[in-house]
Each structure stands twice: as structure tokens, then as C-alpha cells.
Amino acid sequence: MASKDNGKHQVVVIGSGFGGLFGTKALKRSDVDVTMVAKTTHHLFQPLLYQVATGILSQGEIAPPTREVLAGQKNAQVLLGTVTDVNLETRTVTHHVLGRETTTSYDTLIVAAGASQSYFGNDHFAEFAPGMKSIDDALELRGRIFGAFEMAENAAKRGEPTDHLLTFVVVGAGPTGVEMAGQIAELARKTLRKDFRSIDTRNARIILVDAAPQVLPPFGAKLGAKAKAELEKIGVEVQLGAMVTSMDERGLELKDKDGSVRRIDSVAKVWAAGVQANPLSKTLSEQSGAPLDRAGRISVNPDLTLPGHPEVFVLGDMISLDNLPGVAQVAIQGAKYAAKEIDNRLKNKAPQQPFKYFDKGSMAIIAKFRAVASVGKLKLNGTIAWLMWLAVHLVYLTGFKNRVGALLSWAITFIGNDRSERTVTEQQIFARLALEKLEGGSQDLVTAPGEFDAAQEAQRAELEEKAAEEARLTDQGQRGVHVDA
Numbered sequence: 001m002a003s004k005d006n007g008k009h010q011v012v013v014i015g016s017g018f019g020g021l022f023g024t025k026a027l028k029r030s031d032v033d034v035t036m037v038a039k040t041t042h043h044l045f046q047p048l049l050y051q052v053a054t055g056i057l058s059q060g061e062i063a064p065p066t067r068e069v070l071a072g073q074k075n076a077q078v079l080l081g082t083v084t085d086v087n088l089e090t091r092t093v094t095h096h097v098l099g100r101e102t103t104t105s106y107d108t109l110i111v112a113a114g115a116s117q118s119y120f121g122n123d124h125f126a127e128f129a130p131g132m133k134s135i136d137d138a139l140e141l142r143g144r145i146f147g148a149f150e151m152a153e154n155a156a157k158r159g160e161p162t163d164h165l166l167t168f169v170v171v172g173a174g175p176t177g178v179e180m181a182g183q184i185a186e187l188a189r190k191t192l193r194k195d196f197r198s199i200d201t202r203n204a205r206i207i208l209v210d211a212a213p214q215v216l217p218p219f220g221a222k223l224g225a226k227a228k229a230e231l232e233k234i235g236v237e238v239q240l241g242a243m244v245t246s247m248d249e250r251g252l253e254l255k256d257k258d259g260s261v262r263r264i265d266s267v268a269k270v271w272a273a274g275v276q277a278n279p280l281s282k283t284l285s286e287q288s289g290a291p292l293d294r295a296g297r298i299s300v301n302p303d304l305t306l307p308g309h310p311e312v313f314v315l316g317d318m319i320s321l322d323n324l325p326g327v328a329q330v331a332i333q334g335a336k337y338a339a340k341e342i343d344n345r346l347k348n349k350a351p352q353q354p355f356k357y358f359d360k361g362s363m364a365i366i367a368k369f370r371a372v373a374s375v376g377k378l379k380l381n382g383t384i385a386w387l388m389w390l391a392v393h394l395v396y397l398t399g400f401k402n403r404v405g406a407l408l409s410w411a412i413t414f415i416g417n418d419r420s421e422r423t424v425t426e427q428q429i430f431a432r433l434a435l436e437k438l439e440g441g442s443q444d445l446v447t448a449p450g451e452f453d454a455a456q457e458a459q460r461a462e463l464e465e466k467a468a469e470e471a472r473l474t475d476q477g478q479r480g481v482h483v484d485a
């Protein structure tokens with residue numbers, strides 16, 4: 001196998017999520033150099049994003065710096081950058097940060113760039129209902145949710161209507177939507193109950209809508225019905241068979257099964273429906289011929305390699321293989337499998353059996369001490385499921401500090417109904433929209449590569465010219481001489 005630079009086999013990993021980070025860590029003892037390129041400086045524990053959005057956890061508790069996590073792994077380097085191209089022929093990856101381009105060569109490539117929110121062709125909804133995929137999303141939602149209560153308090157003080165401000169709509173009744181709706185309900189009914197004077201937060205409406213006929217479809221009809229009943233018990237209105245047809249700043253329109261269209265006035269909306277694989281799957285598909293499915297996921301071989309490219313592994317949310325679900329365990333187990341395969345090849349060992357996903361089950365928290373869990377044939381709900389949820393999330397949170405931090409924050413919320421992370425700023429809510437107005441985004445706010453020296457040179461020439469003129473005036477005794485107009 002080819003090798004570069006120091007003679008070591010070069011592995012490039014795209015992404016620092018579950019696939020990318022666990023893949024890099026699994027190569028710790030292999031005789032390779034690993035370069036992990038990711039567009040954020042952190043590893044994100046997405047399953048707890050909704051807790052950042054609703055003020056339970058801080059962003060740091062679910063997003064440790066990748067550099068710190070890998071500090072002890074000498075064969076791993078972390079590079080910040082958004083990968084914009086993969087060239088399967090030259091075996092290079094091109095990545096950018098603030099307009100600066102870097103190209104990195106690989107012998108083996110692991111692509112684990114995840115998925116983004118899908119608005120099913122209505123991308124303009126994103127402005128009115130942020131999804132839940134990143135720290136930015138969660139902080140923006142936190143700002144919008146807590147901000148809506150603030151706006152309602154002011155409106156009530158002025159004697160104006162508050163219904164649109166105290167109506168929260170969550171679109172998508174999968175685990176994220178259920179968790180989000182449950183937490184907004186607990187915020188309104190418990191946490192914020194005593195904090196306002198002109199409004200009663202307990203009157204807030206929390207509406208969970210989905211075009212599907214049941215809540216939590218992957219958990220089965222029985223658990224879905226239980227989750228719906230639990231949600232209704234804590235004051236969430238569940239509206240099923242309702243499809244979002246349009247959206248604006250002040251509300252949304254829904255089409256019900258019978259064809260009737262209705263409007264809900266709601267300022268704070270959350271989008272928790274649908275995902276779309278990272279566009280890098282399209283880049284790989286165009287060069288390898290591997291087909292994409294409707295969600296943009298790429299077909300891979302049973303050993304997780306790209307067809308015709310045994311040197312490229314694709315993992316997690318980007319792949320279409322045997323109907324594997326888009327869950328963390330698929331990415332983690334795939335990452336360990338790919339790392340083992342790379343190590344085997346370097347040691348001239350036989351290839352492994354095809355990748356086999358071991359389903360460890362799914363769970364969703366609904367409210368304090370209430371959750372649903374589906375583990376094999378075991379279907380659980382209530383406190384037992386909630387305790388299982390707690391244990392599993394503690395085990396999989398990366399980093400000891402984060403586990404201790406999260407445990408303390410959970411104690412504050414689950415024992416005392418309080419939330420430690422209620423800070424919101426105007427920037428959290430509006431900075432992304434402001435950045436989107438710039439043609440090149442944040443790149444427009446810094447000097448372009450190569451232009452810095454030219455700008456310095458021009459500035460220096462201007463200063464020298466001014467100094468020469470000052471010297472001339474002094475030499476010719478013209479300083480202070482009044483010149484008639």
C-alpha cells in the first residue's frame with residue numbers, strides 16, 4: 001500500500017462526529033498517521049441538543065473540544081476545515097477555513113460527515129423554524145423559546161395579544177420532536193411558572209405536529225400510543241396526520257388528512273422532521289457511480305467501502321446499507337469496523353466478515369422520570385425507561401468532565417425543576433441570519449488570502465507619501481504660513 005511523507009500510512013478522516021471521532025480513536029494503536037478534518041472544533045453529542053435548546057445543559061457539556069479529546073493520541077492530528085471536495089483519483093481532500101484552502105493526501109479515507117436537516121424541498125422554512133443539528137441551532141432555539149416568553153410578558157404589559165407568542169410548535173414526532181415538546185411543556189408548566197408577572201406561562205400551548213399517523217414510529221404502535229398519552233398528560237397537544245404547507249415569521253399553515261387547511265399563529269417553531277445526507281455523498285457518487293437514495297445517502301459495499309474504492313470507507317448517517325437507521329451506534333460500530341479493517345490490511349491479515357450492526361435499542365425521554373425504551377423485544381415506559389436513558393447517556397457522553405457536569409445539571413433540573421442554562425443573547429438568535437446575508441458568510445469579514453500583504457503595502461506607501469509631504473513643508477518653511485483662498 002502507498003505511503004507518504006514519513007513513510008507512514010496516511011488516514012484522513014472527514015468529520016468529528018460519532019463516526020469520525022470513534023474511527024480516529026480506534027486507530028490509536030495502528031501504525032498510521034490520522035488527520036481528522038472537521039468543520040467544527042468539537043465533537044457533538046447530538047442526542048442531547050434538545051437539552052441545550054431548553055436550558056438544561058450548557059453547550060460545552062455536550063460538545064467537548066476534539067483537540068482535547070485526542071490530545072493523548074500521538075498519531076492523530078486535528079484540522080479545522082470544511083471539506084469541499086474529495087478527489088478519488090488523486091486521493092486528496094480539499095478543505096477550507098475562512099477562504100484559506102488546504103489539500104491533504106490520503107492512502108485511506110474515512111468519510112463520516114453525517115447529515116443535515118431536510119425541509120423536504122422547503123428550505124426557506126429554516127429561517128422560521130430552525131432544525132436541531134448543531135450547537136448554533138440549539139442556541140438559536142434557546143434564544144427563540146425563552147425570548148418568546150419575554151416578548152409575551154412585554155405584550156401583556158401593553159395589553160396586547162400574547163397567544164402567538166405563547167404557542168410553541170414542534171414539527172416532527174420522532175424522538176427529537178417528542179423530547180423537545182416535552183421539555184418546552186415542563187419549562188412552561190414548572191420552571192418558569194413563578195418568574196413572570198404579566199403572563200401565566202402555564203397557559204402556553206405546546207403543539208407537536210406530524211404528517212404520520214403516530215408518535216415515535218420506530219418504537220412501534222404500543223409505545224407510540226404510550227408516549228402520546230404521556231405527552232398529553234403534561235399538556236402537549238399532539239396533532240397527527242397534519243402536514244406543514246407553509247410557514248412565516250408569525251405562524252404556519254397545516255393541511256389535515258381531510259384536505260382542510262388551517263393556520264396556527266406561533267412565533268417560536270422548531271423543525272425536527274427529516275434528514276438529508278451530507279452533500280459529500282453526492283461528490284463520492286459522481287466519481288464512483290455508487291447510487292444515492294432519496295435521503296441522499298450513498299450505497300456502500302457490505303464492508304462499508306465505496307464501490308470500486310476499497311481505500312474509502314463511508315460511515316454513519318451518510319450510508320445506505322441494509323436499511324440501517326441513522327443512529328449513533330451505526331456510526332460508532334461502523335467506525336470501529338473500518339479501523340479494524342485498516343489495521344488488518346496493514347498487517348496483511350484476512351478481511352473481516354461483512355459489517356453487522358448490533359441494535360442496542362432506542363429510547364426517548366418525555367418528561368421528568370418518564371421515558372420510553374425499545375430494546376429488542378423489550379418495550380419499556382415510565383421510570384425504568386427513564387433510568388435506562390440516564391445510564392446510557394452518561395456512558396456515551398464523551399469525557400469525564402462532561403459526565404460530571406451533565407449529572408449536576410440533571411440534578412438541578414430533575415430534582416429541582418430548575419434550569420442552569422437560561423442565558424440567551426440577541427446574537428444567538430440573529431447572528432446566523434445576519435451572516436447569511438453576506439454573500440460569502442463569515443469569510444467576507446476577514447481579509448482574503450493573499451490580499452493582506454498587498455493591503456499592508458498600499459497602507460505603507462500612503463504613509464510614506466504623507467511623511468514626505470510633511471518633510472517638504474517643514475524644509476520649505478511653509479508650516480503655519482497662511483495661504484489665501
Ligand SMILES: Cc1cc2nc3c(=O)[nH]c(=O)nc-3n(C[C@H](O)[C@H](O)[C@H](O)COP(=O)(O)OP(=O)(O)OC[C@H]3O[C@@H](n4cnc5c(N)ncnc54)[C@H](O)[C@@H]3O)c2cc1C
Pocket residue numbers: 014015016017018019020037038039040042043044045046047048049050081082083084112113114115132133175176278280315316317318326327328329331363
Ligand atoms: C437532535 C438529534 C437527536 C438524536 N438522538 C439520537 C439518539 O437519541 N440516539 C441515537 O442513536 N442517535 C440519535 N441521533 C442520531 C445520531 O446523532 C447520528 O446518527 C450520528 O450523529 C451519526 O454519526 P455520523 O458520524 O454519521 O455524523 P455526525 O455525528 O453528525 O458527524 C458529522 C461530522 O461531520 C462534520 N462535517 C459535516 N460536513 C463536513 C464537511 N463538509 N467537512 C468537514 N466536516 C464536516 C460535522 O461537523 C460533524 O463533526 C440524533 C440526531 C439528532 C440530530
